[in-house]
Amino acid sequence: xxxxxxxxxxxxxxxxxxxxxxxxxxxxxxxxxxxxxxxxxxxxxxxxxxxxxxxxxxxxxxxxxxxxxxxxxxxxxxxxxxxxxxxxxxxxxxxxxxxxxxxxxxxxxxxxxxxxxxxxxxxxxxxxxxxxxxxxxxxxxxxxxxxxxxxxxxxxxxxxxxxxxxxxxxxxxxxxxxxxxxxxxxxxxxxxxxxxxxxxxxxxxxxxxxxxxxxxxxxxxxxxxxxxxxxxxxxxxxxxxxxxxxxxxxxxxxxxxxxxxxxxxxxxxxxxxxxxxxxxxxxxxxxxxxxxxxxxxxxxxxxxxxxxxxxxxxxxxxxxxxxxxxxxxxxxxxxxxxxxxxxxxxxxxxxxxxxxxxxxxxxxxxxxxxxxxxxxxxxxxxxxxxxxxxxxxxxxxxxxxxxxxxxxxxxxxxxxxxxxxxxxxxxxxxxxxxxxxxxxxxxxxxxxxxxxxxxxxxxxxxxxxxxxxxxxxxxxxxxxxxxxxxxxxxxxxxxxxxxxxxxxxxxxxxxxxxxxxxxxxxxxxxxxxxxxxxxxxxxxxxxxxxxxxxxxxxxxxxxxxxxxxxxxxxxxxxxxxxxxxxxxxxxxxxxxxxxxxxxxxxxxxxxxxxxxxxxxxxxxxxxxxxxxxxxxxxxxxxxxxxxxxxxxxxxxxxxxxxxxxxxxxxxxxxxxxxxxxxxxxxxxxxxxxxxxxxxxxxxxxxxxxxxxxxxxxxxxxxxxxxxxxxxxxxxxxxxxxxxxxxxxxxxxxxxxxxxxxxxxxxxxxxxxxxxx
Numbered sequence: 001x002x003x004x005x006x007x008x009x010x011x012x013x014x015x016x017x018x019x020x021x022x023x024x025x026x027x028x029x030x031x032x033x034x035x036x037x038x039x040x041x042x043x044x045x046x047x048x049x050x051x052x053x054x055x056x057x058x059x060x061x062x063x064x065x066x067x068x069x070x071x072x073x074x075x076x077x078x079x080x081x082x083x084x085x086x087x088x089x090x091x092x093x094x095x096x097x098x099x100x101x102x103x104x105x106x107x108x109x110x111x112x113x114x115x116x117x118x119x120x121x122x123x124x125x126x127x128x129x130x131x132x133x134x135x136x137x138x139x140x141x142x143x144x145x146x147x148x149x150x151x152x153x154x155x156x157x158x159x160x161x162x163x164x165x166x167x168x169x170x171x172x173x174x175x176x177x178x179x180x181x182x183x184x185x186x187x188x189x190x191x192x193x194x195x196x197x198x199x200x201x202x203x204x205x206x207x208x209x210x211x212x213x214x215x216x217x218x219x220x221x222x223x224x225x226x227x228x229x230x231x232x233x234x235x236x237x238x239x240x241x242x243x244x245x246x247x248x249x250x251x252x253x254x255x256x257x258x259x260x261x262x263x264x265x266x267x268x269x270x271x272x273x274x275x276x277x278x279x280x281x282x283x284x285x286x287x288x289x290x291x292x293x294x295x296x297x298x299x300x301x302x303x304x305x306x307x308x309x310x311x312x313x314x315x316x317x318x319x320x321x322x323x324x325x326x327x328x329x330x331x332x333x334x335x336x337x338x339x340x341x342x343x344x345x346x347x348x349x350x351x352x353x354x355x356x357x358x359x360x361x362x363x364x365x366x367x368x369x370x371x372x373x374x375x376x377x378x379x380x381x382x383x384x385x386x387x388x389x390x391x392x393x394x395x396x397x398x399x400x401x402x403x404x405x406x407x408x409x410x411x412x413x414x415x416x417x418x419x420x421x422x423x424x425x426x427x428x429x430x431x432x433x434x435x436x437x438x439x440x441x442x443x444x445x446x447x448x449x450x451x452x453x454x455x456x457x458x459x460x461x462x463x464x465x466x467x468x469x470x471x472x473x474x475x476x477x478x479x480x481x482x483x484x485x486x487x488x489x490x491x492x493x494x495x496x497x498x499x500x501x502x503x504x505x506x507x508x509x510x511x512x513x514x515x516x517x518x519x520x521x522x523x524x525x526x527x528x529x530x531x532x533x534x535x536x537x538x539x540x541x542x543x544x545x546x547x548x549x550x551x552x553x554x555x556x557x558x559x560x561x562x563x564x565x566x567x568x569x570x571x572x573x574x575x576x577x578x579x580x581x582x583x584x585x586x587x588x589x590x591x592x593x594x595x596x597x598x599x600x601x602x603x604x605x606x607x608x609x610x611x612x613x614x615x616x617x618x619x620x621x622x623x624x625x626x627x628x629x630x631x632x633x634x635x636x637x638x639x640x641x642x643x644x645x646x647x648x649x650x651x652x653x654x655x656x657x658x659x660x661x662x663x664x665x666x667x668x669x670x671x672x673x674x675x676x677x678x679x680x681x682x683x684x685x686x687x688x689x690x691x692x693x694x695x696x697x698x699x700x701x702x703x704x705x706x707x708x709x710x711x712x713x714x715x716x717x718x719x720x721x722x723x724x725x726x727x728x729x730x731x732x733x734x735x736x737x738x739x740x741x742x743x744x745x746x747x748x749x750x751x752x753x754x755x756x757x758x759x760x761x762x763x764x765x766x767x768x769x770x771x772x
Contacts, residue, residue, distance in 0.1 A: 001108050001625045008165055009175045010100060013182065014093055016043040019074040021084045021092070026077060027335055028312060030319045032197040036084050036092045037190020040183045041309040046070045047160055048153070048342055049410075055136040056413070063160050095189050099215060100182035103292050106615075107174040109622035110295065113629035113681070115665045120173075121680035122692065123297040124629065126152050127176075128169045128683025130159035132654050137417060141679050142689025143705070144656040144727055147417045149696035153346030154180070154302025169683070170630040173297060181292050183305035184564070185215045191312050192571035198319065199524045201575045210571030213442065214288055214564060218610030221265045221438040225251040226609055250613070259614040263290045266435045268551060283431075284556035285439045287563050289611055293618065300560040303347035307564055310339045310354050311532075314361035315525045322367035329372060332358065336403050341410020349557035354407055355400035356535065360528045362396040364500040369395035389501070429551075430541050433479035436488055439559070440537065442607050443566040444488060447530055449599070450573045451495035453581045454522050458502075461583060485541040492534040500527035529569035533562040574600055630681065637667070639761030640677065640735050646757050647731070647764065648682040655730035660737045661688035661709040662702075667737075669761075674737030687712070687727050713742045720747055724767050735762040 020043025021036035028035030035042070050066035051059065115121045125141045130152070133139070140148040158176035162169065189207045196206030228236045228251040240247050249261045266283040291301050317331045340354035362369045369392055370378040381391050408415060437444065448471075456464035471491045478487025499522045540558045544551035577596045633641035647657070660674045667675035679686035688705035712723050712732070723729075724747075732747050739745065747753055748763075752771025757764040 002171060002627050005165075005167060005171050005175065005627065006104060009161070009167070009179065010097065012161065012165060013040060013096065013100065013179055016040050017093060017096060017186075018084065018089060019043050019070055020046070021089065022074045022077045022081075023070075025081055025084070027331070028194070028316050030198075030316065031190070031194040031312075032203055033088045033092060033190055033193065034084065035190070035312070035316075036088050037095075037186050037193070038309055038312055039092070040096070040179075041187060041305040043070055044157055044160075044183075045306070045309070045339065045342055046073065048157055049338060051156065051160055052136065052153075052345070052413075057135060059130070059133055059135055060163070063163055066160070067164070092186060092190065095211070096182045096186045099185040099211075100178045102215075103178035103181040104175070104627070106293060106618065107177055107295060108625040108627055109618055111174050111627055111629045112632045113170065113173060114632070115667050115675040115677070115680070118294050118296040119298060120296055120629075121665075121675060121677075122150075122690070123155065124169065124173055125676075125680040125683055126150070126155040127158050127162070127173060127297070128648075128681070129654065129685075130156055130683075131162050131169055131172075132683045134653065137413060139654065139685055140693075141683055141685045142676060143693050143697070143702075144685035144687050144729075149417065149693070151299050151345055151348045151414070153342055153344075153414075154299055155297070156345075157302065158297065171627050173629045174295075174627045177292060177295065177297050177301075180297070180302050180305065181215075181288070184288065184301075184308070185211055187305050187308040187312070188214045188564070188568050188571075191308055191315065192568050194312070194315065195525045195568070196572045196575055199572060199576070201572055202579060205578070206571040206575035208571070209574045210568050212604065213570045213607070214567035216289055216611050217287070217442060217567075217604075217607035218262055218289060219265065219285065219287055219439045220441040220606060221262050222250060222610040222613070223606035224438060225249060225261075229253055254613065257613045257617065259290065259293055259610075259617065262610055263287070263294075265438050266431050266555065268429055283552050285559050286556065288560075289614070291560070293614055299347035300349070300557050303343060303350050304560065304564050306339055306343050306346060307350055307353065307561060308568065310336060310343070310357055311529065311565065311568065313339065314357045314528065318361055318365045318525050318528070320367065322371040325371060328367065332362070332372075332399055333402060333406060337406030338410055340403055340407025344407060344411035345414045347557065349553075350561055351407065352404070353532070353536070353561055355404040357528070357532055358403045359396040359400035360531050360535075362399045363392045364497070364528060364531075368392075369399070372399075426543050430482055431485060433475070433484035433488065436484055436537075440562070440566075442603065443533070443570055444492070445603065446570060446573050446577065446599075447492055447496075447566075450577060451492070451499070453577065454499050455495070456583065457522065458499075485538055489534045489538045492530060493538070496523070496527040496530045496534070499523045500531070524572070526569040526572045529565045530573075533566040533569070536562050536565075574603075637669075637677070639669070642759035643733075643735065643757060643762035643764055644678050644681050646759060647678055647684060647733075650757075651682075651684065651731070654683065654685055656728050657684050657686050657731040657733055658709060658712050658727075658729055659686045659689070659733045659735075660741045661686075661706045662691050663689055664691050669736030670740060672737050672741030674735065674741075678733045678735075684731075687729065710742065713738065713745050713747055715746075717746075717750060720750055724750075724753075725769065728769075729767050731756065732765040732767060733762065734765065 017039035019039070020041070021039030024035030024038045024042045028038065046069055047063070047066035050069050051062035054062035054065050113120045113124045126148070129138055129141045137147045138152055140146050158172060161176060161179070162172035167175070188210050192210035193203040193207035197203045228240055231239060237247060240251060248256065250257045263284060263286045265285050268283045313331050313336050317328055320328050320331070336354065336358060340351060343354055344351045368382065370381045372395070373381070382388070452464060452468050455467055475487030478484055502522060536558050540551065540554050544554040578600060581592055581596060583592050633644065657678060659676055659678050660672060663674055663676040665675065666673040667677055676686055676689040678684065679689055688702065688709050691702070694702035708723050711719050732753065734745055748765055752768040753765050754768065755763060756766035
């Protein structure tokens with residue numbers, strides 16, 4: 001394996017952790033580690049913002065100016081504050097290193113950047129395009145001459161680090177993947193620890209439980225199928241039928257396990273999706289371990305560190321006393337919108353969540369939100385009773401709107417690019433209770449138990465039992481009425497909201513440290529994270545973005561956010577249940593302690609089954625470890641490997657090429673399917689690439705280009721010349737897929753079209769514009 005590159009990237013990340021962690025002390029002064037865990041996202045945010053705007057002149061200038069700005073900010077913080085605590089840095093760096101090496105190990109066993117089983121060709125092509133580009137905005141690799149119609153902010157991060165280290169793209173892809181994972185896990189560790197410390201809970205216990213939930217745990221579909229397999233034959237068949245499962249995959253036995261199954265739990269059967277055929281696909285319900293095991297470098301994964309950075313900024317506001325008005329305003333309208341701007345370009349699906357987190361935080365934070373206003377205006381808005389809750393919500397909405405508006409300004413160049421033709425639709429096919437529990441049960445179970453415990457402290461155990469029974473009955477009734485999410489999530493929303501807005505209910509039991517300006521409370525910032533996640537799940541049960549693939553993308557891009565937010569909340573919640581839930585009476589306390597420990601142990605064991613099976617299979621199927629994502633070309637596509645490498649290594653800049661179109665996930669030359677491999681693997685723009693472009697733009701413009709590509713290969717000479725000139729084509733790629741798709745290639749007969757390279761089964765022609 002390429003240990004030198006591995007060491008180089010790890011050292012770079014640890015330097016970013018230190019530099020960003022130094023600056024983070026300004027944003028998170030009340031965190032237990034002063035924000036060290038957010039060192040990488042803070043540092044990368046600085047690099048990204050400078051590169052994104054200066055990069056319109058020169059990407060190279062933007063990157064190195066960003067490095068200078070980060071270095072200057074680090075030195076400035078040393079002078080006005082202090083360097084990070086070395087013990088805290090060592091702990092945080094250790095978490096990052098373990099997480100980084102974990103994914104490096106996974107990717108080294110299966111590093112291939114292939115078109116099938118995900119969107120690695122899209123992700124790698126964007127990375128290669130940015131490494132090649134001289135400036136922004138980025139031109140589309142699958143739609144030559146036009147700006148890219150996809151969010152590429154995360155790929156820009158990978159490209160910045162790739163260019164700083166001088167790494168070849170096929171290695172940088174896998175190393176970047178490991179870095180994004182380690183950034184997520186480390187940020188989750190830091191935020192969960194900070195929330196736990198605020199509540200007087202064991203910091204490392206809460207942080208460690210969160211790391212497990214986010215970094216290794218799976219949904220509960222795998223243990224459910226494992227239990228079905230353990231049952232006697234007739235009983236297992238009966239249980240599977242009642243649950244709506246087929247006896248396949250793990251339910252049929254360990255030998256039939258597929259890591260893929262757990263990410264396709266929810267079945268989509270609604271018919272109101274345009275050309276979508278009911279039952280043709282399952283909704284994607286990924287979780288982090290699956291995503292990094294599968295190995296796409298996709299937006300929903302790369303944005304997770306920034307989602308937690310936004311949540312951390314909200315928690316920093318939550319901690320800040322009302323008297324520190326300027327700090328609170330700076331967090332809300334300075335730092336948070338900048339992160340929202342990065343999020344818009346990195347994963348547009350998560351952009352609205354920036355406003356949602358701001359809304360919830362401002363509304364339930366201990367400090368009265370009217371203190372954000374000038375003194376006189378704030379005093380006029382302060383009311384007593386229910387009216388004050390309305391003022392809080394109103395202020396939260398105003399702040400959320402401001403955060404999103406400023407975030408739009410930070411990312412304005414992105415919004416001025418090609419517009420999407422998608423629209424919002426309502427009332428999709430709703431998810432069943434069993435599906436919801438399979439996907440979210442890891443979090444919903446402890447959250448329900450947590451709120452039940454808080455209810456017992458508030459109104460007594462007897463009343464809490466009645467409330468619990470009524471809640472369970474309501475959830476069962478909702479499931480029969482095809483609104484399972486209402487019965488499952490409304491108790492979370494109502495309970496978390498009421499406790500978040502209530503003072504401490506019993507100071508003699510489990511008293512918590514006083515929060516800024518707000519006295520003692522039964523719950524802390526974990527309630528905001530529970531509310532945010534529950535709100536997102538509830539929302540996509542009734543509203544979705546209309547596409548010809550149903551609500552797949554809506555759930556796909558939303559559920560990863562839910563997993564991350566709930567994963568951070570789960571650590572402090574489980575730590576509280578393990579260490580602080582103390583019902584009255586010695587016997588009751590003893591039984592509760594044993595029961596909670598057994599519950600947490602069962603939860604951890606159940607959520608670990610997927611990782612055990614998946615990683616075992618991954619290791620068994622592995623070849624020689626390497627981080628080279630293109631090492632497979634010589635074995636799998638020997639007729640094209642040399643030609644593609646020649647294009648990538650010989651050409652400079654981003655000259656336009658022509659390859660067979662349309663293209664998609666299949667690379668089968670004998671069927672005329674080339675997957676736009678020469679473009680996707682080099683970053684060179686092709687006239688018409690993957691059919692995704694029809695989704696990004698529209699069918700008409702895409703189909704027109706597909707027709708033009710056919711004309712270039714086989715049409716009338718005058719039309720060929722016109723189109724080669726119109727698209728500024730410099731190379732025409734004629735490989736096995738092109739020969740299989742087009743009956744007779746005639747472009748080579750044009751004057752000015754000469755052979756540039758012959759290798760294997762490929763001829764690459766160079767187009768000399770001076771002859772046209």
